[in-house]
Amino acid sequence: MSTPVITAQNLAKSYRVKGKPDFVAVDGLSFEVTAGESFGLLGPNGAGKSTTMKMVGAVSSRTGGSLSILGLDPDRYGPEIRSRLGVVPQQDNLDAELNARENLYIYGRYFGLPGKVCRERAEELLSFAQLEDKATAKVDQLSGGMKRRLTIARALINEPRILLLDEPTTGLDPQARHVLWDRLFRLKEQGTTLVLTTHYMDEAEQLCDRLVVVDKGRIMAEGSPATLIREHSSREVLEVRFGSDRNEQVAPQLAGIGDRVEVLPDRILIYADDGEAALERIHALGLEPVTSLVRRSSLEDVFLRLTGRSLVE
Template identity: 85%
Template sequence: MPAPVIAARGLVKSYRSKGRPDFVAVDGLSFEVAPGESFGLLGPNGAGKSTTMKMVGAVSARTGGELSILGLDPDRYGPEIRSRLGVVPQQDTLDGELNVRENLYIYGRYFGLPAKVCKQKAEELLAFAQLEDKASSKVDQLSGGMKRRLTIARGLINDPRILLLDEPTTGLDPQARHVLWDRLFRLKEQGTTLVLTTHYMDEAEQLCDRLAVVDKGRIMAEGTPASLIREHSSREVLEVRFGSAHNKDAAERMKGIGDRVDELPDRVLVYAQDGEAALEQVAARDLHPITSLVRRSSLEDVFLRLTGRSLIE
């Protein structure tokens, strides 16, 4: 097996606050990422995902544990590591004074690339990001999806070994998200190692070969999306709504149906191998939901099982 490009052992990041106990943002994470793999950190806002990405990106020193990036310690070899990484931050940091092509060219010069190479790479990346017709446009004239594609293209200017993507599609409409996914699929096919954070379960299922479910700075479970669903959820889920004032009572009366019953503020979930059969049992108990839906289990259900709350809370 090839050596991992990222290896973390008991990784810790804490912040000191005067007069208060230390705030532990990352609490003993251990994981490895293989070359060419697409690895995801899935969890809600505040789970410690972005903090982990900053340590992996060699821009934030760890408080404890071990971390190796491309075989190097980021606390000692930060510049060398950063020169081999591509970074797509959560917030776009494009230069509004420059046009699209210039954003790529100038960023390449930051890495010390020759002007001729920067020009060639800029044209290649404009095509990759499907932005050739916007090459002379100012950044402010781009849509949100175009800005994210440009940010990803910019992160590839130095031919990185690893591309770090922090919440790459937050705030985008569904069409823009799917266009961006297509660009990332192409990178995977080319063998680029992707490490991304997200709180979108469909994004994790689409893009990640393997992922870690993170909550409160800790890994709750790790594996492929399919294996996590098999291990921590049922084959199907029945969603029923009785109205916010009646869900609690209905959930009590539904106990024993399926493998598990969970009450959420807006609905009741029944985890079962056969969702339609579970719905028949609900009706047999003289319960009449306002709406009902049978669907396949998802990573959202895995997270709910592991933490007792929704990813989007």
């Protein structure tokens, strides 16, 4: 087992609110991330993901528990830790006055790297990000996917041991997302430790070796995507629609079919090991759904079961 590069024990963060009890954003998180691992933080808005990332990134102090990054306490050794991290923020913050190559070069100089080293790494990273032909293009001339790849390339200029990615593909089209996934997978193959937050469950399944599902500042579940699906869902899910005005009427007749039945406004979900067999049982009851779909259970099913389907503002 590799030595952990991140260790959190009962990590907590709260904020003072005038006239009110302290707001607890992170409430006793404990986890470890090993070298070369791709680790995910999943959770709804307000779950404490970004706050945790800020503490791991040594830009926000904790109010409780312990935290070690590369063997150092971020509250005491913030600059040393930050020099070994790469950070990809949720929103691209590239310098619009500079072209792609200059963005990389100048950022490298912030780390105190010699000009020659910055130039060499800038060319290597432009190639890695598939942006060689956009080296002299200003940021405003780049597409969303190109800007995202450039932001990731910039985060690698100091050859970080850990790369923190906050919602790395938000707002990108499917093609751009897959190109970015490929770049991140290559980094993982090279031994870079990845820590990411994402709202895309398919992204978490593709990129994460292991992840934690966080809600209201606490860990709800932890494990590999396959383990979480196995522990918290069924092998398959049958989706049937009888019409929005009939779903609730029909639902009681489906009790006992599969492991669990969930009634939504537009459809009914039946969690079962064999979705086709569950559909046959529905037909045997004399019920004819308007539409039916059998699919494999996904991380999204796990996520919604653990954190709920209602919106939290």
